Amino acid sequence: MASVAEYYAGKSVLITGATGFMGKVLVEKLLWSCPEVKALYILVRPKAGQSMKQRVSDMMKCKLFDRVREDNPDFHKKIIPISSELTQPGLSISPEDVEKLSACINIVFHCAATIRFDEPLKHALQLNVIATQELLSLAQRMHHLEAFIHISTAYANCNRKHIDEVIYPPPVEPKKLIESLEWMDDGIVQDITPRLIGDRPNTYTYTKALAEYVVQQEQDKLNIGIVRPSIVGASWQEPFPGWIDNFNGPSGVFIAAGKGILRTMRANNDAVADLIPVDMVVNLTLAAGWYTDLEENILPLSFRKHHVISSFKRNPLEQAFRRPNANITSNYLINQYWILVSHKFPAFIYDLFLRLCGQKPQMMRIFNRLHKAIGLLEYFSSQDWEWNSENMNMLMSQLTPEDRTAFNFDVRQLNWPEYIENYCIGTKKYVLNEDMSDIPAARQHLRKLRNIRYTFNTVLVVFIWRVFIARSQMARNIWYFVVSLCFKFLSYFRASSTLTN
Ligand SMILES: CCCCCCCC/C=C\CCCCCCCC(=O)SCCNC(=O)CCNC(=O)[C@H](O)C(C)(C)COP(=O)(O)OP(=O)(O)OC[C@H]1O[C@@H](n2cnc3c(N)ncnc32)[C@H](O)[C@@H]1OP(=O)(O)O
Numbered sequence: 001m002a003s004v005a006e007y008y009a010g011k012s013v014l015i016t017g018a019t020g021f022m023g024k025v026l027v028e029k030l031l032w033s034c035p036e037v038k039a040l041y042i043l044v045r046p047k048a049g050q051s052m053k054q055r056v057s058d059m060m061k062c063k064l065f066d067r068v069r070e071d072n073p074d075f076h077k078k079i080i081p082i083s084s085e086l087t088q089p090g091l092s093i094s095p096e097d098v099e100k101l102s103a104c105i106n107i108v109f110h111c112a113a114t115i116r117f118d119e120p121l122k123h124a125l126q127l128n129v130i131a132t133q134e135l136l137s138l139a140q141r142m143h144h145l146e147a148f149i150h151i152s153t154a155y156a157n158c159n160r161k162h163i164d165e166v167i168y169p170p171p172v173e174p175k176k177l178i179e180s181l182e183w184m185d186d187g188i189v190q191d192i193t194p195r196l197i198g199d200r201p202n203t204y205t206y207t208k209a210l211a212e213y214v215v216q217q218e219q220d221k222l223n224i225g226i227v228r229p230s231i232v233g234a235s236w237q238e239p240f241p242g243w244i245d246n247f248n249g250p251s252g253v254f255i256a257a258g259k260g261i262l263r264t265m266r267a268n269n270d271a272v273a274d275l276i277p278v279d280m281v282v283n284l285t286l287a288a289g290w291y292t293d294l295e296e297n298i299l300p301l302s303f304r305k306h307h308v309i310s311s312f313k314r315n316p317l318e319q320a321f322r323r324p325n326a327n328i329t330s331n332y333l334i335n336q337y338w339i340l341v342s343h344k345f346p347a348f349i350y351d352l353f354l355r356l357c358g359q360k361p362q363m364m365r366i367f368n369r370l371h372k373a374i375g376l377l378e379y380f381s382s383q384d385w386e387w388n389s390e391n392m393n394m395l396m397s398q399l400t401p402e403d404r405t406a407f408n409f410d411v412r413q414l415n416w417p418e419y420i421e422n423y424c425i426g427t428k429k430y431v432l433n434e435d436m437s438d439i440p441a442a443r444q445h446l447r448k449l450r451n452i453r454y455t456f457n458t459v460l461v462v463f464i465w466r467v468f469i470a471r472s473q474m475a476r477n478i479w480y481f482v483v484s485l486c487f488k489f490l491s492y493f494r495a496s497s498t499l500t501n
Pocket residue numbers: 115116117118153154155230231232247248249250251252253254255256257265273303306308309326369372373376377380381
């Protein structure tokens with residue numbers, strides 16, 4: 001059997017979602033580890049006033065492609081952008097491009113999706129299910145297609161506790177749902193969405209489950225593979241440790257904690273957050289293309305020992321609101337208490353301060369957004385799942401020893417504290433674009449925050465005590481008793497030290 005790199009040599013690959021987090025890393029890794037790959041066709045749409053060409057050219061300037069660029073400055077010649085808006089009929093690919101793709105594509109990686117948890121059902125269905133269907137139809141026209149790899153999520157079946165490497169029956173026949181939603185206006189769809197998604201937490205996991213079923217329907221006509229990553233985090237090693245470019249999932253949580261904004265979160269301390277580095281997911285995806293089978297992948301990170309706070313204390317973010325410190329509890333009331341004391345109260349004080357300085361208050365608004373985001377993640381942070389990963393282990397055993405290194409997805413090799421440290425540094429450098437040389441100033445800022453806190457606490461204690469003493473005889477008695485006790489101790493130590501001298 002050919003090695004993974006040999007398999008991709010001379011092949012033309014089609015990638016959707018190549019401008020996304022995972023897609024970019026997939027493109028980079030293919031160019032780096034499979035240098036003989038013939039061409040990478042990427043489906044891209046114009047966005048935010050930028051043309052498709054401009055977007056692709058910006059993407060290739062990204063630091064992520066540094067090692068590829070150094071190795072081969074002409075690497076961009078292998079990347080062929082195809083204009084496509086996935087939510088449009090026929091993916092809005094021109095007939096000439098359809099012809100071109102049909103004639104040359106050997107492998108398809110379908111990464112594009114909306115991963116927002118609050119996506120309206122109609123749009124999530126359009127992108128995650130209908131576009132997948134359209135892509136499968138296109139794939140059937142490809143004369144030399146060898147594999148169609150669909151990126152799903154380990155949470156597509158999160159309504160189950162134990163998840164096997166099988167496609168479960170869909171919650172509803174996708175075709176019927178698409179037909180019925182077609183005539184409904186957005187308001188009606190919004191009203192019935194909770195009933196439709198049932199025991200799933202959001203439209204994302206619901207539509208990803210439907211998409212898996214749609215892909216499975218084509219298994220007689222195409223060689224399909226489904227990869228189900230869990231929570232995808234910053235890169236472990238490739239192209240360099242800590243690469244991350246978004247606020248999704250844990251990254252937003254880490255940044256909010258590092259900035260001292262997030263001080264409490266509802267999660268099951270005994271549960272694990274199944275985090276997997278993006279480079280491992282990409283390695284597994286490429287190996288799945290080589291082998292074409294059904295895979296999934298997880299790595300447990302315990303909520304109790306997450307190493308995030310200690311990492312940010314060593315490498316602080318700039319201008320933190322408060323010192324990083326997070327209380328993780330599964331108890332609703334305790335969490336609400338901390339939200340009040342550690343989130344809303346400081347936000348209120350800070351906004352009051354801003355108002356007094358003639359500035360616009362902003363902290364309460366930031367906290368409201370944070371609470372919305374954290375609320376959407378709570379379902380995942382409060383539970384535990386069990387995944388079967390026999391196919392993944394089998395795939396690993398099929399790789400040559402060299403490929404096991406070049407396309408490593410063995411999560412047991414990961415050093416957890418080191419990975420989280422690089423992840424936190426990655427959020428600082430690549431998401432927030434902060435300079436590492438500012439770390440001493442950021443540490444100084446944390447020290448200042450600590451001193452403000454000590455001063456504030458002392459003033460508060462003295463103030464409460466003074467109020468208390470003024471009103472209660474008993475408090476006064478206790479106060480005098482404590483003071484006289486301290487005084488006696490002091491005199492005793494002074495006397496005994498005089499004796500020993
Ligand atoms: C110290 C404790 C440590 C504990 C350790 C444990 C960690 C693990 C924790 C929990 C794990 C659970 C994870 C489960 C994952 C499942 C896995 C998957 O299969 S898929 C992928 C998942 N998909 C998402 O993560 C999308 C989630 N995001 C959304 O749905 C939306 O972004 C939402 C609703 C959260 C916000 O929507 P809007 O409309 O209010 O805002 P918008 O347009 O997205 O963003 C506005 C601005 O805010 C930033 N932003 C977005 N999310 C942020 C966040 N979480 N924190 C801070 N800023 C964020 C954005 O970059 C943007 O910035 P600009 O305006 O462009 O400058």
